[in-house]
Amino acid sequence: MRRIIGFVTMFFLAVTVVFGKSQENVIDITFNKLGAVYHKNESGNAVCKVIKANNDITYEVVVEIVDIDKKPIGYKKTYTLSSPFERYYYVPFQFSELGYYYLSVSFLHGDKVIFSKQEGFGVIPDVTLTKKDYDSPFGVGAHYARYGDWRVAEIQQALGIAWVRDVARWKDFIGTARNTPDPFIDYLDRHNICWLPILDYVDANHGWQDENGIWRWDEDVTNIKKYVEMNENRILVYESQNEPSNFAGWNKRWPHPQGQK
Incomplete structure (x- = not known):
C-alpha cells in the first residue's frame, strides 16, 4: 500500500515539476505540422492532451479556435x-x-476559468510552402512580391519567422517614371524581417551577345547597381541567381557531355 501511495505522490509531483506549473491540471497542445505553419486551404489538426489530477472538482473543458484578436471564429467544443x-x-x-x-x-x-493554455498557428499562401520548407519552417521563402499579398509578413512575424527570401523587382523601379526606393524593403523593416533578395534571373535563351559572340549582361548589372544605390545601400547580402539549371535554359544551350544537369 505504501508503494502505491508513493507512486501516486510521485505522479502528482512529476506533473507539477515536468510541466513547470503549480497547478495539478495540465494542458498540452500539439500541431501536426512542424512549426504550426499551414497553407491556405490545407487540412490540419491538433491534439490537446489534458491531465486532470484533482479528484474533488468537476471541470468543463472548452476547446476553441480564435483569431489573432482572440475573437471566436466558429469552432468550439x-x-x-x-x-x-x-x-x-x-x-x-x-x-x-x-x-x-x-x-x-x-x-x-x-463560470470561472481555473486554468487555460493557448498555442498559435499560422495560415500563409500555399505558394510559400513546399515539402522542403516543412523541414525548416523558420526559413520559409514567403515570396510576397510574387504572391502580391503582403499580409503574410504580419503572419510571419507572429510565427516568429525572422527572414524571407524573395525576388527583388528592380525592373519595376529602374528606368520608369516611378524611380523611387522599393517600398518592399520598408515593409519588411517595419515587421523586423530580414530579406535575402534574389537580384536577377540570368536567362541563357534570351540574353545578348557582343560583336565577338561573348555573352554580356552589362545593362542588367548597371541597373541592379542603380537599384542598390537607390535603396541607400540597404541591400548588403543578396543572391545573384536562382536555380539557373532548372529555369534559365543553360542545359539546352550547353548540354552536358554525359547528359547530366
Missing part, C-alpha cells in the same frame, strides 16, 4: 471532465483565409 484522467481531444481545421490563429483550451469551474 465543450467536454465534462470529472475523475482524474489523461484525455486527448482531436481538433481538425482548414482555413481559406490567411491569418494567425490560436487554439485555446480552458478548465472552467462554474
Whole structure:
C-alpha cells in the first residue's frame, strides 16, 4: 500500500515539476505540422492532451479556435471532465483565409476559468510552402512580391519567422517614371524581417551577345547597381541567381557531355 501511495505522490509531483506549473491540471497542445505553419486551404489538426489530477472538482473543458484578436471564429467544443484522467481531444481545421490563429483550451469551474493554455498557428499562401520548407519552417521563402499579398509578413512575424527570401523587382523601379526606393524593403523593416533578395534571373535563351559572340549582361548589372544605390545601400547580402539549371535554359544551350544537369 505504501508503494502505491508513493507512486501516486510521485505522479502528482512529476506533473507539477515536468510541466513547470503549480497547478495539478495540465494542458498540452500539439500541431501536426512542424512549426504550426499551414497553407491556405490545407487540412490540419491538433491534439490537446489534458491531465486532470484533482479528484474533488468537476471541470468543463472548452476547446476553441480564435483569431489573432482572440475573437471566436466558429469552432468550439465543450467536454465534462470529472475523475482524474489523461484525455486527448482531436481538433481538425482548414482555413481559406490567411491569418494567425490560436487554439485555446480552458478548465472552467462554474463560470470561472481555473486554468487555460493557448498555442498559435499560422495560415500563409500555399505558394510559400513546399515539402522542403516543412523541414525548416523558420526559413520559409514567403515570396510576397510574387504572391502580391503582403499580409503574410504580419503572419510571419507572429510565427516568429525572422527572414524571407524573395525576388527583388528592380525592373519595376529602374528606368520608369516611378524611380523611387522599393517600398518592399520598408515593409519588411517595419515587421523586423530580414530579406535575402534574389537580384536577377540570368536567362541563357534570351540574353545578348557582343560583336565577338561573348555573352554580356552589362545593362542588367548597371541597373541592379542603380537599384542598390537607390535603396541607400540597404541591400548588403543578396543572391545573384536562382536555380539557373532548372529555369534559365543553360542545359539546352550547353548540354552536358554525359547528359547530366
